[in-house]
Amino acid sequence: MDGKVIGEKPVNEEELLAQGYRKYSGKDVDIYYSAAICAHVGNCVRGQAEVFQVGRKPWIIPDNASADTNIQVINTCPTGALKYIVKKGKS
Ligand code: SF4
Numbered sequence: 001m002d003g004k005v006i007g008e009k010p011v012n013e014e015e016l017l018a019q020g021y022r023k024y025s026g027k028d029v030d031i032y033y034s035a036a037i038c039a040h041v042g043n044c045v046r047g048q049a050e051v052f053q054v055g056r057k058p059w060i061i062p063d064n065a066s067a068d069t070n071i072q073v074i075n076t077c078p079t080g081a082l083k084y085i086v087k088k089g090k091s
Pocket residue numbers: 037038039040041042043044045076077078079080081082
């Protein structure tokens with residue numbers, strides 16, 4: 001599922017936080033995660049275990065991979081539980 005949109009609209013932080021997503025800040029990209037939406041399919045963990053590691057705190061560390069890798073993995077999330085926003089000037 002495309003991690004830069006909700007429905008048809010580009011994601012924005014205000015809306016993500018209002019919808020219950022939690023923010024995990026990175027240098028180039030911020031990752032947002034909704035535990036309520038996650039179906040624990042595990043595509044994220046299998047896709048990039050350094051970034052997505054269940055049981056670690058925080059369980060998402062965006063800077064453990066490149067922004068491009070993060071975006072690729074986030075887009076494999078089937079539920080929309082993962083979203084991202086690329087920081088200004090980093091796209
Ligand atoms: S890929 Fe998406 S639905 Fe699956 S475990 Fe990760 S966040 Fe949850």
